[in-house]
Amino acid sequence: MRMVVTGATGSLGTLVIEGLLERLPTDRVVAVVRSREKGAALAARGVRLAVADYNVPDSLSAVFRPDDRVLLISANDPTADRVAQHRAVIDAATDAGVALLAYTSAPGALTSRLADAHRRTEGLVLASGLPYTLLRNNWYTEVFTEQLPLVLHLGVLARAAGDGRVASASRADYAAAGVAVLTGDAAEHANRTYELTGDTAWSLAEYAAEVGARAGRAIPYRALSYDGYMASLVGAGLPEEAAALLAGADVSIARGELSRTTPDLSTLLARPTTPMPHTVARALHGLLPA
Template sequence: MLLISGNEFDKGRVGQHKVVLNAAKAAGVALLAYTSAPGSLTAALADDHRGTEEAILASGVPYALLRNGWYNENYTEQLAPVLEHNAVTHAAGEGRISSAARADYAAAAVAVLTGEGHENKTYELGGDAAWSLAEYAAELSRQTGKEIADNAVSRKPSSAS
């Protein structure tokens, strides 16, 4: 069974996920695969994923945690404002992104759910190559023929004068 993490952040995702988890347990599901977030799940953005993973581990249901990296579509679906303002504005510093297409993450889920030996395993999933947002801006410049600036901003709060 595949549990795709919900996207209604204000509706108690962990509670929603627990409803599915309890139904899976009652049904005797052989394997529950959950689309989680990458890494150690310590960032506030990952609170719901951490809570869901904890519930899955405590449930006794055989699981596979699919910790998906960012989606390519997070960037391609936001191209209009980038191209309108000729800038990729971000606070990622020199951070690197190992994104992949949603279809690639779906293929990984299919492989886990239809394969063998995936019980009680965690998979960190991402693209084949990591890239920075500066590299993304340069690639957009190359492909569009327009100068797309890498507009890195400080993560520190600004103070009003």
């Protein structure tokens, strides 16, 4: 039985591959990559490569086998037709009759206006008739910490999330959950939907205070309106579509759509999820004077 990971050289996919290699022989791990050059480092370690592109359905036709367990990592280009990209993978997996299809979805996939692509993709997964697992990943804490250089430069955290809270976890936590599903008891995970969240929800004011405490100076949180945040993002050079996605996510936070906590992630990990302060400390390492 092979474990097949699409988007294998992305931030999440790389961590999933690493987790699989800790548990399995390299020849049982298949990385779906857009080119052999992108997957060269994995191939050097003995990982099998399948060269395919979400945008070229025919390239996926020979990727999967009937006994494969597949993790479809959702496409992340907001300007692309992500549902069509996902459909190409799902159709190829269905034609092959894979043993399990897991998909990295989003919180509120059935209700949030920002989760339309995930909602439609979940529908395709269910319609495929394959054994499935839906992994509705809440926000990665790294979505926030990756912006720390700018926050430290400006000395303020300006967002449109109001007083909303985020039940985030680290990217490594979500990767480990994917590994647990792929390598675990198929009967336990088949036809299941997991709402994956951190154990504790936090506000952006609390996040800013944590950053400030570790940086040794005050980092206030400034609550912006949606329009104000959009203007700042576009003014910084972000394309309007990408800016709308980020600002819209903050509106979801303000509405409480990302605040719910569940035990699903910590149960899959068999440990607590990674606290926000831990991820902040790791991200600040190297950004602050020794």
